[in-house]
């Protein structure tokens with residue numbers, strides 16, 4: 741089912757400081773949406789309000805027709821809004837396959853069950869292997885996660901997020917810490933995810949943004965400067981000024 745994620749006048753204020761002001765955005769289902777802007781523009785704050793990690797000071801978040809502004813994080817995950825697990829939550833002592841099977845079992849409520857049928861276990865393993873295939877990780881299925889290179893560990897994070905069957909995947913700098921040669925590979929995998937998954941990502945590397953995003957939102961000082969296609973954004977004078985200004989200040 742295609743569900744549109746939308747915000748209306750979303751604002752977050754700490755004391756007198758406004759990290760997000762009146763952010764109204766619509767993310768079309770199945771799209772690859774990038775959120776860009778200078779350091780401190782409010783990108784992570786915005787994503788945190790989408791996931792429910794932060795409550796907005798004012799404004800609303802809608803998932804389809806449903807107002808989810810007050811919904812706790814775990815309820816949003818159940819609805820299909822997932823962000824990647826942080827690296828330290830990976831099950832480093834388990835193999836990649838075991839980790840993904842665990843995440844699937846958790847989703848199916850099998851994690852706590854004292855008894856699992858062979859058929860249930862087989863289904864979880866088959867689903868996990870298919871997922872690892874999507875992420876080109878099948879050769880690493882039996883490797884301990886701790887022994888994987890960092891770039892592949894980040895892919896395992898995405899695999900664990902995908903195991904929750906998200907309809908919206910929220911990624912805060914998914915390629916951070918990955919050697920630049922490998923980050924395009926990671927983004928290729930993200931761009932190739934099934935089209936029933938909407939992807940919203942924060943990324944600083946403009947090469948990656950313009951190569952993989954279909955729509956780009958530019959946040960500056962907590963406000964939306966503009967939203968458009970890569971072609972529209974790259975020819976927008978105001979965007980150039982923001983980034984040129986940033987470059988001039990080192």
Ligand SMILES: Nc1ncnc2c1ncn2[C@@H]1O[C@H](COP(=O)(O)OP(=O)(O)OP(=O)(O)O)[C@@H](O)[C@H]1O
Nearest residue numbers: 754757758759777778779780781782783784785786
């Ligand atoms: N809990 C908090 N209390 C007070 N100020 C905060 C808090 N969290 C974030 N901020 C401030 O809000 C502003 C926006 O931060 P945010 O992390 O959302 O920006 P960003 O665009 O993601 O930046 P970056 O690209 O550097 O990660 C920053 O000035 C930050 O210092």
